[in-house]
Amino acid sequence: MSDKAALPASGERLPEPPASQDLEPEFRVVARNGQRRGIRLERGFWDALKQMAGKDKLTLGALVDQVAATVGENGNLASALRVACLRDANRESAALRRLTSTDMVNAILSACPAPAFALESTRKILGFNPPFQNLVRRQLPAGLHDDARRDLKLALDLNVADIFERLRANGNQPVATGFVLGVDERRYRGQINAVRAPVAAPELLLAFVVNG
Template sequence: MRDDVATAVRSSEADLPLSLEDVVPEFRVVVRGGNRRGIRLERFFWTALKRFAMSRKSTLGQTVEDISSLAPETGNLTSAIRVACARWLAEENTDLRKLASLRRVNALLMACPSPAFALSSSKKIIAFNQAFQLLVRRQLPAEPSDAGRHDLKLALDLNVADIFARLAADGDKPVVTGFVIGAADRRYRAQLSIVRAPMSESEVLLAFVSGS
């Protein structure tokens, strides 16, 4: 049976974030107030339980004790622990998704006093702040009859794919590159300081105009 499980897990590794080590049960003893509890859980849930306890600023033993006090007397403690961990992970994932959204990226841009914009992996400006809008209007004035800057073009000194690669290698260090925006026969050149936007479902860059 164990060989069958191992084969099934290995065959799905390319599609699922799962490894054999995650599903192998481990027996550990948890101590709280002199009380010792022997618990058998999969390694994944031991890791999740430890993170859950840290998020509560609590110990592993206290967290298990709290879960036990909420579980029915006739219930299964290990099942209650798995449910508690799964629910906490789901809530944490929901909170992270709210943070990792274009709406939150737009809020970050609006809070920035300097010109800034969000750039997709296809080099399309998908959001910008008022300071950037004023910069474009000042440097690349449109005709009075033109309601927008649909002819605006952007060019970066560095390839967008190279920028993503550099940020993947060292995400704590912004990438600096020159850029040019143009419309009609006008051009404006300056520098950008670029970081990866906090988005999980798409690749987006946050670009801040740092100097001309």
């Protein structure tokens, strides 16, 4: 059980500074049903509006019409379009947070019929499914009972940092490695396929036992 490596702590990621051309408003004419509107927006907002229109299967003109209807003839259409972009980004961000939560990791584990567990970069088992629990109880009868559970030890043939590096290098294709579970003098050796869990933080592995 020699895997003592952990991922290096990552520093805070600073936002990438915008290019100078992205800060300059671009004037474009948007036409819809014979009506032409001249609008000045930064390039990022034009890109966001195109994406919004594509998601809703609308033309850019139809989307602008919808936003214009909410502000009336005397409203500030450019500001309303910026706010619409921000609200859409916030909705998408909230949806992604729901999909990249530890609740989603637990749901994936629960849905898997094979033994599986979630592993932190420190090799701490964060969660597991009933088949994994049954596997441990068969092979290590004391392994998941009360106080004995905290004595359950895990070792991997590859250290966790190497697994994450291989996942980054190979497009997140599963990485196979052996593992050993132990309690006191008892040992169980098996094989897992490891993939990155769909969470932003903390960095987790989903490990699926292939011979349990």
